[in-house]
Amino acid sequence: MxxxxxxxxxxxxxxxxxxxxxxxxxxxxxxxxxxxxxxxxGNCRFELIEGEVEHLRKDAPAWSERDLKRNRWLGCQAQPKGECRIKFREDPGAISPDTPEHRTAELVSVTPVTHDISEFAFRVDGTDSYSPGQYALITAPGIEGGRAYSMSRLAGDGTWRFMIRKVPGGAATGHLFEAAKPGDTLSIDGPYGTGWLREDCPRDIVLIAGGSGLSPMVSIAEGAAAAGMLGDRRLHFFYGCRTEDDLFNPEDILGAEIAGKTSFTAALSEPGSGWTGPTGFIHDVVRDTLGEAIAEAEIYFAGPAVMSASIQKMAHEAGVPMDRLHFDEFY
Ligand SMILES: Cc1cc2nc3c(=O)[nH]c(=O)nc-3n(C[C@H](O)[C@H](O)[C@H](O)COP(=O)(O)OP(=O)(O)OC[C@H]3O[C@@H](n4cnc5c(N)ncnc54)[C@H](O)[C@@H]3O)c2cc1C
Ligand code: FES
Known part of the structure; x- marks a missing residue:
C-alpha cells in the first residue's frame, strides 16, 4: 500500500x-x-509532480511521447512505484454510488442475443450492487489488461450479466466466445462508469444503443421500470445496427411488460432490400423521430466513440443541456 x-x-x-x-x-x-x-x-490524464510510476499499457491510444516528456500519465494505466504526488482534475460526478471492488466470478451461462452478441452471466462474490448503466473490467486468463463490459440487467441476485459482442480476432472476446465454459472463474473489477440511471429525474427517458451499447441500455430500462419511473414518463429506446442479422425481438430482451411501456425503434445502416423501417445513422433517426421533444428528455447512450460524438453534437444543436446526457464511450 x-x-x-x-x-x-x-x-x-x-x-x-x-x-x-x-x-x-x-x-x-x-x-x-x-x-x-x-x-x-485520456480523461484520467494526470501530471506526476513527485514519485515514479509504471504504465501498464505502453500502447494506450490516449498516451503519447509528448505526454511522457511532460510527465503526464494515464490514471487508469499508471501503477505507483512508491509514494507519489500528482496533479489531476477532480470531478465529484466520477465517484461511483457503489465502491468498485475486485471480485471472483464464475461463468454460469451464455445466451445468444443476436448473431454476434451473447449475454454472459457470472455468479460474483463481494458486494452485489451497482447502478443500471455501469460497467466492470473483466480479466480473462492469459489476456493482458481487463476489458470493459457493461452490466445488462440489475444487481441483487448474485449474478452479473453482460451482453458482449464478439470482435473478429479480438483477444478477450475470442476467449469468452471460444474457450470459456460454465464453471470457469475469471476476475471482475467494478462497478465503474458515470452513465448510470438518475432515478430522481422527472423527464422522459431516451436510450440510444449502438451495437453492443445495448447492454447498459437494457439495464437502464429495467432499472427505470423497477424504480416505478415508467408510470408517468415515456421511455424511448433507439437501437442502431448494421443489418437485419443484428436485430432482436424487444420482448425477448426487455420482457413483455417493459417492452409494452417502451417505444422501440431500430435503424439499419446497411439494410437489405426487404427492410421497410428507419435507415441511416441512429443520431439522425432520434432527432427526426423525437423532434423538439428531445430538448425535454434525459438522454442515456452507449456505443462506439464516433456514435457518441454524433449524438453529443445532435443534442447540443437541439438545445439539450449537457448535464442531461449520460454516457461512457466504448472503445
Ligand atoms: C466503458 C466501456 C464499456 C463497454 N461495454 C461493452 C459491452 O457492454 N459489450 C461489449 O461487447 N463491448 C463493450 N465494450 C468494448 C469492449 O471493452 C472491448 O473493446 C471489446 O470487447 C474488444 O475486446 P477484445 O479483447 O476482444 O478485442 P481486441 O481487439 O483484442 O482489443 C481491443 C480493445 O481492448 C482494449 N485493450 C487492448 N489491450 C489492452 C490492454 N493491455 N489493457 C486494457 N485494455 C486493452 C482496448 O480498449 C481495445 O480497444 C466497452 C468498452 C468500454 C470502454
Ligand atoms: S484513458 Fe484512462 S479512463 Fe480513459
Whole structure:
C-alpha cells in the first residue's frame, strides 16, 4: 500500500499493490475524472509532480511521447512505484454510488442475443450492487489488461450479466466466445462508469444503443421500470445496427411488460432490400423521430466513440443541456 497525494492541497488516498492510481482513487471515494478505464479516452490524464510510476499499457491510444516528456500519465494505466504526488482534475460526478471492488466470478451461462452478441452471466462474490448503466473490467486468463463490459440487467441476485459482442480476432472476446465454459472463474473489477440511471429525474427517458451499447441500455430500462419511473414518463429506446442479422425481438430482451411501456425503434445502416423501417445513422433517426421533444428528455447512450460524438453534437444543436446526457464511450 502506498500513499498518493493530490497536488497542491490533497486529498490523500492509498493505492494497493497491483492497483492503478485511478482505480485506487475511486475505491477511496476520490473523484478522479475518467471514462473508459482502458487507456483510450485520456480523461484520467494526470501530471506526476513527485514519485515514479509504471504504465501498464505502453500502447494506450490516449498516451503519447509528448505526454511522457511532460510527465503526464494515464490514471487508469499508471501503477505507483512508491509514494507519489500528482496533479489531476477532480470531478465529484466520477465517484461511483457503489465502491468498485475486485471480485471472483464464475461463468454460469451464455445466451445468444443476436448473431454476434451473447449475454454472459457470472455468479460474483463481494458486494452485489451497482447502478443500471455501469460497467466492470473483466480479466480473462492469459489476456493482458481487463476489458470493459457493461452490466445488462440489475444487481441483487448474485449474478452479473453482460451482453458482449464478439470482435473478429479480438483477444478477450475470442476467449469468452471460444474457450470459456460454465464453471470457469475469471476476475471482475467494478462497478465503474458515470452513465448510470438518475432515478430522481422527472423527464422522459431516451436510450440510444449502438451495437453492443445495448447492454447498459437494457439495464437502464429495467432499472427505470423497477424504480416505478415508467408510470408517468415515456421511455424511448433507439437501437442502431448494421443489418437485419443484428436485430432482436424487444420482448425477448426487455420482457413483455417493459417492452409494452417502451417505444422501440431500430435503424439499419446497411439494410437489405426487404427492410421497410428507419435507415441511416441512429443520431439522425432520434432527432427526426423525437423532434423538439428531445430538448425535454434525459438522454442515456452507449456505443462506439464516433456514435457518441454524433449524438453529443445532435443534442447540443437541439438545445439539450449537457448535464442531461449520460454516457461512457466504448472503445
Ligand atoms: C466503458 C466501456 C464499456 C463497454 N461495454 C461493452 C459491452 O457492454 N459489450 C461489449 O461487447 N463491448 C463493450 N465494450 C468494448 C469492449 O471493452 C472491448 O473493446 C471489446 O470487447 C474488444 O475486446 P477484445 O479483447 O476482444 O478485442 P481486441 O481487439 O483484442 O482489443 C481491443 C480493445 O481492448 C482494449 N485493450 C487492448 N489491450 C489492452 C490492454 N493491455 N489493457 C486494457 N485494455 C486493452 C482496448 O480498449 C481495445 O480497444 C466497452 C468498452 C468500454 C470502454
Ligand atoms: S484513458 Fe484512462 S479512463 Fe480513459
Amino acid at each position: 502506498v500513499k498518493i497525494t493530490k497536488h497542491p492541497d490533497g486529498p490523500e488516498f492509498d493505492c494497493a499493490e497491483g492497483d492503478t492510481i485511478l482505480r485506487a482513487a475511486l475505491r477511496a471515494g476520490v473523484g478522479m475524472s475518467y471514462s473508459c478505464n482502458v487507456g483510450s479516452c
